[in-house]
Amino acid sequence: MARSSARNLADAAGSGTAEVAGPTPMMAQYIEIKAANPDCLLFYRMGDFYELFFSDAETASRALGIVLTKRGKHGGADIPMCGVPVERADDYLSRLIGLGHRVAVCEQTEDPAEAKRRGPKSVVRREVVRLVTPGTITEDRLLDPGSANLLLAIGRRKVSDAAFAYGLAAIDISTGRFALSEVPGADLAGAIARHDPREIVLSDAIHADPALARLWAETRAAVVPLAQAELEPASAERRLREQYGVATLDGFGTFTRAEIAAAGAALLYVARTQLAARAPLCVPTREEAGTTLAIDAATRANLELTRTLSGERVGSLLDAIDRTVSANGARLLAEHLAGPLTELAAIARRHDAVARLVEDRALRAALRDALARAPDLARALSRTGLGRAGPRDLAAIRDGLDVALALGARLADGTDLPDDLARLAKILARADRDLVETLRASLADELPLNRRDGGYVRVGYHPEIDEARLLGSDSRKVVAALQARYAEETGCRTLRIKHNGLLGYFIEVPQSVGEACLKGLMRDFVHRQTMIDAMRFTSVELGALEQKIFGAADRALALEASVFDDLSARIVAQAEAIGGIAEALAALDVAASHAELAVELDWCRPQVDASMSFVIAEGRHPVVEAALRKSGTAFIANDCDLSGEGRGRIRLITGPNMGGKSTYLRQNALIAVLAQVGAFVPAREARIGRVDRLFSRVGAADDLARGQSTFMVEMVETAAILNQATRHSLVILDEIGRGTATYDGLSIAWACLEHLHEANACRSLFATHFHELTALGQRLARLDNATLKVAEHRDGVVFLHEVVPGVAERSYGLQVARIAGLPSAVVARAGAILKGLEKAERERPSRPRIDDLPLFASLAPPPLPEPAIEADDRLGLLLDAIDPDALTPREAMEALYRLKRERAAG
Structure with a gap:
């Protein structure tokens, strides 16, 4: 919201000035957008740079080690400024996010030419298109492939006058994972340690609870309080229903009030950070109490399960046992290690799968070879659902589904598969072969990183794109072909098609041929200009060709974008099935990893x-x-x-x-x-x-x-x-x-x-x-x-x-x-x-x-009175309890002293 006075504008930007004469139009726009995002560093797009101003610039300069400059004055003081190139923005974002900062990305949403038409002092329209926070990033370059990137939301309900139960909603936007659970207050710290979130969202009431203040101060995650008024139970349940387009949550199972409150807080925060994009989250799954081994935070740290006491992965149990070959599998292994099972049947099924792969070396090798070629299907799918996918994400989905089909067929060849492997084989076999073939036919071999770069649709897949590319990249050949045809039809070998800045493309013929053209030799020629020794014409065909040439590049990009959107829509329509396939590939990788480890180090089945x-x-x-x-x-x-x-x-x-x-x-x-x-x-x-x-x-x-x-x-x-x-x-x-x-x-x-x-x-x-x-x-x-x-x-x-x-x-x-x-x-x-x-x-x-x-x-219950024992009897009992052959010299000495004390007491 814009401030009503120049002084408030300056205060919102953090300048600290007492009074201002009035900001420039561009700076006024910046301050207005910054005021709407006061808790974020504002990346303000200006041409090929994201610029930061005022206190944001000072913070970013220190955090990133970049030069702090200045841009004009505001309120009589210099305006601090620093900037990062757009093409390297992800690197800087990664460093800022790693330090716990939140970033609002503000893009130009209007062509500068349009702004100029409104007046010489008009400013290009800009809007915040996304909030980038530690728990809501999706870009591969900002994520650790082998680690989940969790946003954890916390709600609570009162269970007695002095006790609360806490609901946890764990969301990984990069994969669509959405899990709910509830824990008693005593287990809250351990549950947070198990999830190891990058960001925690909770109500300001929970955040302000003195009993939990130390917990929030000690966590490594960024903690974001939300207003309690935004997190009412009715609105939380409504958000859940709207997210999945259902009238009731009964089909998802039974959730506690604390779990629904946590889920509502998570969805509110995701919607706020993703703005127009709707996160493609899986249906929430509920973890029943007692289904995983409870490990408190101190024990996790002492045993160094997923990281050492110094915070490193190297030297941890996870590092020692990880033999996975895919990013999907590495993340699932870490998740399993953070929450071991307590259900005996589920543990046995996992052991059965590992045992089969230990016994069948050929099957294990074939699975691991195929899995090593599988891209990160889950994260590519999530970016596609958010509208942030690039051509390589579509290729990742193609290749991931292709691997799934191959593995499903390979497992189907086996006999007497354990339950877990048989279940995974059925899931993998459901991959849509038609979608794989369409993606293979439509995507080029060499793909750019961004869709805006074009060139990712395979030649021959879309004739109009091929034509537009030909016009854009080889317009001379197209014009020469038309020139040759006109020369043949007029019989004038000296006919030329030329171009200049004033007329554009035109046909030029000698004066004598030009007169003939005017008399009907080429009735569709339209006279443009008469020279001393030549005449110039145009034609409907040439005019149409000229328009195609001038708009060829834009048309090619637009047509490719249309193909991209169609492919993305097909993928999103199968998001649930593809997500299940990604989970199956991860589970298969983890089982094969355990088997490889067992064979390599001679471990046994417990x-x-x-x-x-x-x-x-x-x-x-x-x-x-x-x-x-x-x-x-x-x-x-x-x-x-x-x-x-x-x-x-x-x-x-x-x-x-x-x-x-x-x-x-x-x-x-x-x-x-x-x-x-x-x-x-x-x-x-x-x-x-x-x-x-x-x-x-x-x-x-x-x-x-x-x-x-x-x-x-x-x-x-x-x-x-x-x-x-x-x-x-x-x-x-x-x-x-x-x-x-x-x-x-x-x-x-x-x-x-x-x-x-x-x-x-x-x-x-x-x-x-x-x-x-x-x-x-x-x-x-x-x-x-x-x-x-x-x-x-x-x-x-x-x-x-x-x-x-x-x-x-x-x-x-x-x-x-x-x-x-x-x-x-x-x-x-x-x-x-x-x-x-x-x-x-x-x-x-x-x-x-x-x-x-x-x-x-x-x-124990109070002991019954013992009968009195004479001193000699007590000495006898003590002597009977001594085994001289088992005593060390020191123990023998101590026994002797004990007998002397007993004798003295008697």
Whole structure:
């Protein structure tokens, strides 16, 4: 909306001036358009450049590293200006979008000649044709081929006085994906982390909720609040119906109010950014609660599923397992890894498909060869639906459908296909062969990037286009042919067809022949001019030819555009079927990728069932093993058994730093993830009872921006685990309690172990340096002790990275310090201090022992009173519990002290 005064115009543009004499017509137009798009950088088209002014220019100059200049004055001050060439605009847009900026693209919508006719000071009409935001881009050059580009909208509904449920609408405009889900408030952060959106849209009420402020501040996505008044439930449902042209949403399934609110917000924002273009979105699919493995944000980060802690893809689990050969497949693999399944039948179907491709090497090779030739069908289809496709997008659809037909036929040749492969084969076989042939016949071999460049319709497909091209590119031959015919008909060999700026094309003959023409030799000749020795004529035919020649290029482009529109319309009419084919190609690529990986690295098919099993034989860490393989080093495989009858077991792991505890913890969590993704796993054998929630707290760092120390971060993450883990969860904990005083930390770790055992009753791996906790193995029925083997060699140690039953005798901290390069004097002094401390401990054994303290009784009914036991009987019981052959020297000493204390107490 235009401002009413010059001062307001200046303020809207961000100039900061107090008063202005009046902007130029062009600047007034800019300010008016900028005022309507205040939250975007305005790319204002001026000839071959997009220009930015005022504060936009200053922002873009800093962000892009381009020169900041000035253009005239406004309000007595210079107007900052910078610009980017139109032909390189995508590169600059990509950088701005990557920094979280939103850009309004303002194009000239009028021919400059038309503007001049309105008056000498008239400005060419311009309009914003599109808003480019991080979550709504569609151009290949702005997108990562292997990653989804999600816009996530969030709605909510109240479920109690103090709790909300949150609806999520995830849209990828570049592919048409549209998914809805609902999560409780406690799972909102994890759901956002799973989707990993580029942009989040939500109501200003949700954005202003103090309980969520930290979440919005910490997310990597751009967050865009919308006015609550625009997001009323009735309008949200109406937008959904209008998007799909239906009278009711019943045919799509049952959605919650929060999901409909989120969907309405997403559609509102998409419509606002795409303006006249209507995004071709798939029918929304609803993800039922509990159908995917719940993984919170901290666990995702700790396990580095799709990116490392530094934000890189290289070094992540996704990078280690990706053997896909198409962009479609790479995106689907990342989606599967972000949301592993919990439905046993679906997991089994994926495993069946992978197993078949593992067994059939020829089929796997044929599929991967064909898929490698398949273009990005989904994104080409989306651009076609939005009216932004180029000739190469049409060719991509042609080639993608051609590959689909070939793969459908190849799969149909197979017998006894698993359910998933048989289903994909049927979908691929539905590709429209007639459409493929039409696209093949109509599109040239060499295609330009943009439709405005022309030349993309194949020669011979459209006679009128061929004629127009001939006139435009070879008009001399056409004119010469007409000249030869006229010369033959008049009998005048000197007849010429010429051209000048005044008359255009004309026929020139000698004076004598001209007189004959006037007397009827060529009755359709019209006299134009008489010269001293020649006469000039025109004809209806020549006039028509002249018009064709002058408009040939424009006519050729217009005719090609008409062909392009017809082809696009045919494609859009089949958008749903083509979208399904794109999904089938992606699913086939992912299955073949898993199979290729399994064969290449000798991975096994896991058994996933409804039990409480967790048995891994010779398991390996997929990422660490990949890194070691490059250096020619073998990975040491280890077993893991957390199986229980109705309740999971806890494995308490002690051992030195650098011994491999964290690797062992992570590898078992990653094996569980891979198994429920539907992949084979790095082990000799694996049986895993379905995991409903996965928690991992392995390592932590200060969060100074939130005022939290390492220990505080550790406690917050541990609290979330203990409060949410169920019997079917898998919990990975490393060094709980190490960030505070020894007794505090030991007490916390002890209590956490008891809570996991008694209350959560889940499968868990718990690594610790508190060796005192190992005594709990005798008191907690489902707790086992394990340690990492170490071999001592002279003054050093060799870490064998082998997990075995038992307890670590010591931490080998001094040896690790020596390996790390601490000065020898420091290591020697530390050794002397350690001996002194150990001596003092032996002489004053006052440190509490686990055997001296009761179990975590608050988690169980109050124990029944025990009969009194005489002192001699107690000593006898303690002696009976001691196995002298199994004690280390230190444990024997501690047992002796315990007996002395018991005797003294009696």
